[in-house]
Amino acid sequence: MSPNAMAHDPEQATVQRVTALASPRELAEAQRVVDAAEQPAAPWSGPRTGPRAQPGKHIAVFAEDLRNGGILGVVDGVLEAAKVTGWSVKIFDDVGAPDLRLKLLASALAGNPDGLVIVGSDAHSLLPGLEPFAARGIPIVGWHVAAKAGAVPGTPVAMNVSTDPLEVARVTALAAIVQSGGHAGVVIFTDSRYRVAQGKADEMAAVIRACSGCTLLEMRDVAISRSEETMPRTTRALLAQYGKRWTYALAINDIYFDYAVPVLTQAGTPNGALSMLSAGDGSESAFLRIRTGTFQTATVAEPLNLHGWQLIDEMNRLFAGQPVTDYVFPVHLVTAGNVGADGGDRLLYDPANGYRDIYRHIWQRP
Structure with missing residues (x-):
């Protein structure tokens, strides 16, 4: 990875400066993409047929830190859907600790599950722990376990449920360009331990670099599992280094x-001086910040609960000896203008497209 792609040392900055403003054509194209992503949820475009719910299944859910709102939202969706299919679920949470992952996977395997659902962990890094499942013919599906949706090459993961991570990143960066009028001074936060995270960060950086009037100040590598302890001092350091350029x-x-905003407030930074946009996942706190105008102006919210239902459906297809659907839900940008729609009143993105009833119909469950 080039120095311009990432600042390897948390105390070092990679700066790319330009002086020209973005052209009207650039801004118009960015606005078109952003407008499309802000539209209410479209009618259901996923599967409408499939096998009935396979009876009496027990699944293990391996979660990469339930303190992460996105992961928690998906697990909640899995539990909701599994209740409909009549399956039992046991959850294994590694709390973001790398040394626990393989141990917990071994514990999950010892419970003789019929299937394994991975939520938020990189499939390739888990490979030594996944191979014993594959050896026993236990199907595996996951959420955000690779850089692309679909089967994960080189692993036994049959389906990675996700929106298109690169499109999520592109929409997020374009929204910043639109909001800034084409001259944003940007810092990007990522966690390079995860391919999907680094892929999104690299795509956002590429979009910002392509904006002739924008400045990519830095890409900062902060482990999600350590964000509570790292982000306050990181935010203070960035404010001191870049000031009003950021x-x-x-x-x-x-x-x-979650951990940067208190520092900005303590520093007396006005809400309008620094805008925050996230390429996932649409947490409750993000919705609150957007609704109250507290620094965050957008999040590309994943349909977390829907993705939980999709994980159960993909697993059911594998149990029935059928292929997965490869369905990818469209990208949706939440802003102050639409934050109350599609579940926003409950501080989440839950598309009002009838997906629960559709899956119940597929599974032939009341």
């Missing part, structure tokens, strides 16, 4: 902003 913060997850 006008936009982009991140691969809302959780970074």
Whole structure:
């Protein structure tokens, strides 16, 4: 990875400066993409047929830190859907600790599950722990376990449920360009331990670099599991280093902003001086910040509960000996203008497209 792609030392900055403003054509194209992503949820475009719910299944859910609102939201969706299919679920949470992952996977395997659902962990890094599941013929599906949706090459993961991570990143960066009028001074936060996170960060950086009037100040590598302890001092350091040049913060997850906002408030930074936009996942705190106008202006919210239902459906297809759907839900940008729609009144993005009833129909469950 080039120095311009990432600041390896947390105390070092990678700066790219330009002086020209973005052209009207650039801004118009960015506005078109952003407007489309802000539209209310479209009618259901996913599967409408499939096998009935396979009876009596027990699944293990391996979660990469339930303190992460996105991961928690998906697990909640899995539990809701599994109740409909009549399956039992056991959850294994590694609390973001790398040394616990393989141990917990071994514990999950010892419970003789019929299937394994991975939520938020990189499939390739888990490979030594996944191979024993594959050896026993236990199907595996996951959420945000690779850089692309679909089967994960080189692993036994049959389906990675996700929106398109690169499109999520592109929409997020374009929204910053639109909001700034084409001259955003940007810091990007990522967690390079995860391919999907680094892929999103690299895409956001590429979009900002392509904006002739924008400045990519730095890409900062902060482990999500350590964001509570790291982000306060990181935010103070960035404020001291860049001052008023830092006008936009982009991140691969809302959780970074949970711990940056108190520092900005303590520093007396006006809400309008620094805008925050996240390329996932649409946490409750993100919705609150957007609704109250507290620094965060957008999040590309994942349909977390829907994705939980999709994980159960993909697993059910594998149990029935059928292929997965490869369905990818469209990207949705939450801003102050639409934050109350599609579940926003409950501080989440829950598309009003009838997906629960559709899956119940597919599974032939009441």
